[in-house]
Amino acid sequence: MVLRNRTFRRSFLRGAAGFTLALPLLESMQAKAATGAPQRYFLGFAGSSIGFPGFDYDQLVPDATGAGYDVKRALQPLLDLGIRDSVSVVTGMEIPWGDAGSVPAGGRVRNWHAKSVAPLISGVRGADDGNERAQGATSDQIAADVLGQDTVHRLLAYRVQAAYYRGSNGDGGDRGRISYRDEGGTIVPVDPIVSPRLAYESLFTGFVPPDPAQAAEALAVLRRRRSAVDLVLEDAQTLIPKLGAADRQRLQRHFDELRSLEQRLDQEAPPLEGACELLPHPGDDPAIGGAVENGDTDGYAGGGAYSNEQLRAEILTDLVAMAFTCDLTRVASMMYTMAQCFLNANPLFGQPSDMHELGHFGVGGGQVGLDAMSDGVAWHVAHYGRLVQRLRDIPDLDGSSVLDNSALVLVFEGGWGYDPESGDALSVHSSENMSALIAGHAGGLNPNGGVHVPNPGGHPTQVINTALRAVGVDHEMGEVSGVVGSLLG
């Protein structure tokens, strides 16, 4: 959908049931279908490793390779959701490491926590000084540069985990972001939308309810929003030249985002055709939970370190699915959990600990510990899997399914194996034995359906490269080259 001149105001109204108040439509889904269904890219991130201390295996990697792979505990949701045949599992990969000054290409600095995230999401080696910020643009931003030019939203950047839940809370710092864009050589972090309510309001701007009275009210609100934003834009534009260089840069960024909002407010909502529908309002956001310290089982049992992430994940997943369906965007990134995730596992799968501590004997060692850790991995897989399932079941413009025109990746913060920090051979603080999931059939992706593909010695960012290539984005991430060739048709 092309951005329209702001003087071009809404000329029609359409309700959730497809009730047409005025015509004509300017760009119907059918018209888009004539040029082929759009390609969609999704990146999910789980702030978790996948193994357990002392174990030389995990419960994610199947024993068998190829199609019909066996499903262990961490991937059980793929079977439960009936989507194993749509999801490939790429295993045996690693992010190389080195000390400051000798970090290899695409590598991380020795010194574990969250240092794997920057190279994983950008393909560029992490910073020497220990900061955890990505040093290159991330795949959602790169994909949006190609795929996001004609949609209402260039991309959606969401995060499920509402707060850090440790220390003074609130502040996950760089551990709470997986989206970075390149502004003329400067890598700028992009805050995700965390509030489901905000995500909903943002996505369904311009959609009009079917009830005539509600429709009139919705249009009145839209008019007020536009009037307010128009005024503010003019004020900001007047202000910018008066500022010093640094402040000018800051406010220009603000202005640019405000301009984008104005353009979104001026666009027509897409027609509610086919599977594109106005979802019900999610209501008020769940309150943000407080911090809990390691080992405080009472705190976990009492519901600390939790802001109903279960519900938040469901809502945000539904929004991504509908955004893809309605072609409101073609790119989304979802940080399910922050790096070094301190989210309370108790409300999610009944373990009175946080996800991070599960990997450190939070509920015990041995098989009990491995199972609990695998359940944490599975929680992420379930939400990712639910998105895959939704997209599989939604018909696309060309009669195929939305999943047929999508590439969806799920990456994990760590694997298991050697930890150069501690010297332990079987640690969760390791970027060896990393795995990733990749689903969808865009560009012939997954020609044999869901398969297990070992990619020994490969870099997990190659899975991202593979997905980008599948959706037609000719780009390899940072310093990581190569794709998982057998997954491309």
Added chain:
Amino acid sequence: MRRCKGRGGPWAAASVALVLATGCYTGRDGWAGGDGGTGDTAAESDTDADGGEPVDQAVLDRVGVSGLRRLTAVEYAATVHDLLGVEVDAALLLPEDWRQPFDNDYTTQVASQALIEGAELLAADVATLVVADEALREAAVGCTPESTADAACFREFVTRFGRRALRRPLTATEIERYAGLVVEAEHAGDFHAAVEVALRALLQHPEFLYRVELGTPVPDAPGVFRLGDHELAARLSYFLWGSTPSDALLDLADAGQLHTTEDIIAAAESMLDDPRARARVGRFHALWLGYEQLPHAPALASAMQAETQALIDRVVFEDGLPWQELLRAEETFVDATLAEHYGLPAPAGASAWVSYGESGRQGLLSHGAFLSAMAKVDDSSPTKRGILVRTRMMCQDIPPPPPNVNVDDTEPPEGTCKEEFYRTEHAQGNCAGCHGLMDPIGLGLEQYDHRGVFRTVENDDPTCVISGEGSLDGVPFSGPAELSDVLLDSGTLNRCVTRQLYRFAMGRSELQALDDAFVGSIVDEMGLQADFDLTELLVRFVSDEAFALRREEEEGQ
């Protein structure tokens, strides 16, 4: 597992002396003039751009850089409360504020779609709440419309509320533009539809969301500007209240009565009498010492926070005692639950002051709020407590652990008492450099667990007796009372708390030489070990000529 002694490295040769000097190890680790506003013209400006007042070089040498600061979620909520009387949970919708340890470091703020749309939705929420409530609406509008599109009343409203929201009078041009929104009233057949749009716009305005400072160029001082009176009013109010200037403060700025040192002193003293100052000073301490959130059950956490706030209120605001009394107090304010938690006598009534008696406790360092901060794995961490004291109370840097140390794995081996582990394992080889700076401080507090409960043996092993003996820079102490005295005598506390206040005031945690010069000038006056009255320090702080100046940043982050 590899602990610190295990591997040689470039830091292996670092001596303690070197550590103190260089770290523990050598591994890497006007408005084109004035206050006129965005629609300003030279004719409308209340300050003459050409004739700025000269500033002494000594003052210029302590003017640090400052930049555009977005309201934090807490400041946002306080501001709309003070402007319109509504309560919002801004943290649900705004990007999270990083704690450095203060939540207002503008160098961490980057505008994003999440910010723009969060701010738009917040503005909508506030506008909707106000318009839907007759009392709030009348208070906001300030006049009674005599018709659906009463242009005069609407103009009066935007003039009045615009000044309060943007913290300066609107220019004639701006008033015209905002008054034009009255067409929304005509369109909707409802005067308050226009009010809603104006509220939405003003609450998204960059000069509402950000604290914009332009000022007037200082002659012969490139990049240095003198703040306009309204800009200074906002600096004062956000530092001392964490909220927007009151009408009275704006009136002073309007009247040019916030310009001289005497004016500013009078205004600041008056502001410190307001309850908002108590909350703000409390928030400074909570962010500084890390008890803004406590990892305990809500009732215990809030009782601890209330205990510390009560002490701050009493010392700083009620009894006018030296700030240092926070570390010397012999009584504490507890409810029955907290008294029992500490093993102190029950208070008379729901909450009351209780004497510490011979308990060995004294002042804020005995509070659960302080002793709970930076705990680890269901127990206190002597190392992390040492870091807290060194970095937050003494403003010293401690480098992160070398890369081959697993910081998640610091449990003593089975059969080894925790204190023995810290005194032996951490005192060897490469560990000693850094841990020698941290652990002895924490070990002196070890008889107080991670919830502030007194103990003489370890929680999970009664055979392990805790000596409670520690030291700070070679001076032995035992317990929070003696640590307080050592810190007060050390000569580092006064400088450090002033530095922390400066960070909080300027919204920037990385300080440079110009910033240190400002801090130093104040510390030189008050003396390194002298007692001081915090309200006097705050007044001294904001009435320094440098506080009314700003230095422009050359480039952004």
